Amino acid sequence: MAPATWAPFAGLSRPTWSLPLRWRPAPWAGCWTRGPSRGSCCSGWPAAPCSALLPPYRCCRACWRRGQPRAKTKLLIPTTTKAQLTAMHEPIHIDSRWAQRLRRGEQPDAAEVREHLLAVHQRHAGFTEGVARGCRDAAGRNSYEWLAEVIDPARHRTILDLACGSGVLAEICLQRHGDAIELIGIDMSADELALARRRIPDPGCRLHQALAQSMECIPDAGVDLVLCHWALTLMDPIEPVLAEIRRILRPQGTLAAIIDGDIASSPSYAAVHDVIYSAAQHEYPSYANADLGDARVRAPESLAALIRQTFRDAEVRIEPGMVSLDGAPQTLAEEATGFFYASFVLSAHARARALAEVARVLSADAGSDGLGRFDMPIHRLVAQL
Ligand SMILES: C[S@@+](CC[C@H](N)C(=O)[O-])C[C@H]1O[C@@H](n2cnc3c(N)ncnc32)[C@H](O)[C@@H]1O
Numbered sequence: 001m002a003p004a005t006w007a008p009f010a011g012l013s014r015p016t017w018s019l020p021l022r023w024r025p026a027p028w029a030g031c032w033t034r035g036p037s038r039g040s041c042c043s044g045w046p047a048a049p050c051s052a053l054l055p056p057y058r059c060c061r062a063c064w065r066r067g068q069p070r071a072k073t074k075l076l077i078p079t080t081t082k083a084q085l086t087a088m089h090e091p092i093h094i095d096s097r098w099a100q101r102l103r104r105g106e107q108p109d110a111a112e113v114r115e116h117l118l119a120v121h122q123r124h125a126g127f128t129e130g131v132a133r134g135c136r137d138a139a140g141r142n143s144y145e146w147l148a149e150v151i152d153p154a155r156h157r158t159i160l161d162l163a164c165g166s167g168v169l170a171e172i173c174l175q176r177h178g179d180a181i182e183l184i185g186i187d188m189s190a191d192e193l194a195l196a197r198r199r200i201p202d203p204g205c206r207l208h209q210a211l212a213q214s215m216e217c218i219p220d221a222g223v224d225l226v227l228c229h230w231a232l233t234l235m236d237p238i239e240p241v242l243a244e245i246r247r248i249l250r251p252q253g254t255l256a257a258i259i260d261g262d263i264a265s266s267p268s269y270a271a272v273h274d275v276i277y278s279a280a281q282h283e284y285p286s287y288a289n290a291d292l293g294d295a296r297v298r299a300p301e302s303l304a305a306l307i308r309q310t311f312r313d314a315e316v317r318i319e320p321g322m323v324s325l326d327g328a329p330q331t332l333a334e335e336a337t338g339f340f341y342a343s344f345v346l347s348a349h350a351r352a353r354a355l356a357e358v359a360r361v362l363s364a365d366a367g368s369d370g371l372g373r374f375d376m377p378i379h380r381l382v383a384q385l
Helices: 061-064 080-087 096-103 110-123 126-132 141-148 168-180 189-200 238-250 266-281 298-310 330-337 341-345 348-364
Strands: 158-162 182-187 205-209 221-227 249-260 314-327 372-384
Touching: 061 110, 061 221, 080 110, 096 110, 096 372, 110 341, 126 238, 126 330, 141 266, 141 314, 141 372, 168 221, 168 266, 168 330, 182 189, 182 330, 189 205, 221 238, 238 298, 266 330, 266 341, 266 372, 298 314, 298 372, 314 330, 330 348, 330 372, 348 372
Parallel strands: 158 182, 158 221, 182 205, 221 249
Antiparallel strands: 249 372, 314 372
């Protein structure tokens, strides 16, 4: 097939040829990366009207391809090669060694878990913010903002955003405290860090690619506050991570993190969780025994016990919170589903079925305006040395 030419953002014409059915983007593709602030995508670009491109897309073209935005000035991309088209129409499903092991009913090892996480964050860099930024609590804060409230500039000069991902939290910290703080970001994913670098140019924040289990780039007692938004739950083994955090924290330092909340406190979250996990379980018989991360980090009691093992005499507080997203059930289903790592291993067919089921579940409680609500329970951990 000859290279196709079309302008995806303005003057928007559709290709004159028709894609073979198996190349057509699935109905969810592109939507999950769409930024929560309506009308912009995950990197703050204007969203491409989906009908102008191919019907399902609502996100900017760069993001839904690989989460790698192009230079902001290049909104018009004149030509699309066959190779680019193939990449754009790749299924979002990840077939890592981890997933293959689970499909065979086997247990993956720690290296395979890490490799899988890296593959997810390579293909879907920025997906966490795609949902988390738009989920707000009763006071109007998202979970990044709630976590950033821990910062006390009088005590916290050097701050580490551990597993910083695409840099949303770091950006909020800088917007709030500017020159009063020195910010460091660490993540193991080069693809996430690339997004963070675009968002926060030097010298706002020093970004390092490293594992939380070995943060040699930070000296002993080099940090006043470690912030970690939605990533402690993925870190396995967790003990070396806590030991490293203890090593780099100064006396009277603080660790604060957003972690999973109590599923039972949100019927909508529990329902979505059940749909996605039963779909994953169906395709991967040992999925239930092989979730990502250390399960002790997900429950407040076991997490507090773990922290106290490493941070002796620390004052540990774990507060519950709830952040919510409103929207049309189909859109909400795409956003909520995209938040679960399990959704990235589902086959196209299983994912489409799960999405339809999630939309059905979320429409059951829709109001008279037709909008449904997805409530995400969270916890904020604060451990004060
Ligand atoms: C759910 S995302 C959260 C990203 C970011 N904190 C946010 O909330 O937008 C989890 C992040 O943790 C990173 N990560 C997971 N395990 C890690 C580890 N052991 N060391 C460093 N980064 C890790 C992933 O690369 C990913 O960017």
